[in-house]
Structure formats: structure tokens, C-alpha cells
Amino acid sequence: MSTKRKGEDKSDKERTSGLFSISLAAIAEMARVIKFEEVAKHKERDDCWLAIFGKVYDVTSFLEDHPGGDEVLLAVTEKDATEDFEDVGHSDSAKEMMEKYYIGDLDSTSVPPRKKYKPPQQVAHRPDDSGFAMKIMQFLVPLLILGIAFALRFYGKKED
Numbered sequence: 001m002s003t004k005r006k007g008e009d010k011s012d013k014e015r016t017s018g019l020f021s022i023s024l025a026a027i028a029e030m031a032r033v034i035k036f037e038e039v040a041k042h043k044e045r046d047d048c049w050l051a052i053f054g055k056v057y058d059v060t061s062f063l064e065d066h067p068g069g070d071e072v073l074l075a076v077t078e079k080d081a082t083e084d085f086e087d088v089g090h091s092d093s094a095k096e097m098m099e100k101y102y103i104g105d106l107d108s109t110s111v112p113p114r115k116k117y118k119p120p121q122q123v124a125h126r127p128d129d130s131g132f133a134m135k136i137m138q139f140l141v142p143l144l145i146l147g148i149a150f151a152l153r154f155y156g157k158k159e160d
């Protein structure tokens with residue numbers, strides 16, 4: 001036998017269904033986490049996803065309207081396009097516009113490390129012997145000429 005009155009039963013039900021709808025809303029709110037591999041598959045004009053600021057955007061419907069053109073967007077698929085986006089210096093309204101195309105969060109652990117640029121190895125320059133000899137010659141030849149000039153003058157005067 002229940003001690004609850006009719007009104008109390010009803011409020012229990014409401015509370016339960018309220019909780020249920022809250023949890024559904026929470027699930028709906030939960031961001032979809034998308035792996036980089038998955039993002040990289042969407043690289044076509046009719047199916048184009050971009051990874052920017054750790055979020056994933058489906059910009060397929062935006063390609064034609066993008067003020068910077070569709071080619072630039074297609075060129076930054078299959079990669080983290082954050083830097084490309086930042087380099088353009090998009091306005092705040094462009095950033096607000098992005099929300100319309102947001103479809104989930106990028107799984108940061110799945111992003112492959114960026115390849116670092118390695119400059120080609122250069123052979124260390126070692127001054128060789130011929131270079132050294134040339135430097136000495138450059139110093140000695142004028143001295144020699146000067147010496148001969150003095151000698152000629154000296155002996156020339158003596159003969160007079």
C-alpha cells in the first residue's frame with residue numbers, strides 16, 4: 001500500500017522523465033570526437049571536411065560561398081588547417097561563421113606529427129692548401145717587387 005498521494009506520484013514521474021530528457025540533452029550536447037584519418041577521407045568538392053583549432057568542420061556547402069574561393073579550402077584538406085586559417089587573418093565574423101559548419105572535435109591523439117624540414121647536409125668547407133699558398137703569394141709578390149725596386153735604386157746610385 002502506497003502512502004503517497006496522487007499528486008506526489010505524478011511529480012515523481014515528471015521528475016524521472018525530466019532526468020531522462022536532461023541526460024538525452026547531455027548526450028546530444030556531447031561532442032562527437034573524430035579521428036584525423038576520418039577527416040582526411042573527406043577531401044572532395046562534394047564532401048569536404050577541415051580540421052581547424054582542434055575542431056572539425058564540414059564546409060561542403062560553404063565551398064562555393066567562401067570569399068577566399070573553394071580551391072584554398074580543398075588544398076588544406078587531409079591536414080591540420082589551423083595555421084593556414086590563421087595566416088589569412090580571418091575576421092571575427094568569419095570565426096563566428098565557422099560554428100555553422102562544426103560537426104565535432106578532432107581526436108588530437110590521432111593527428112600525425114608534422115614533418116620537420118631538414119636542410120640538406122652541406123659539406124663543411126675546409127680551406128685547402130692551394131688557397132693558403134695563394135694568400136702567401138699575394139703577400140710576398142708585392143714585397144718582392146718592392147725589394148727589387150729598392151735594390152735597383154741602391155745599386156744604381158752606387159754605380160754613378
Ligand code: HEM
Nearest residue numbers: 057067068072073076081084085088089090091094097098
Ligand atoms: C570554416 C572555415 C572558414 C570560414 C568560415 C571562412 C570564412 C571566410 C570569410 C568570411 C572570409 C572573408 C574575409 C573575412 O571575413 O575574414 C574569408 C576569406 C578568405 N579565406 Fe576563409 N574561411 C574558412 C577557412 C579558410 C581556410 C582553411 C583558408 C586557408 C587556406 C581560408 C582562406 C581564405 C582566404 C585566402 C580568404 C581571402 C582573404 C582576402 O582576400 O583578403 N579560409 N574566409
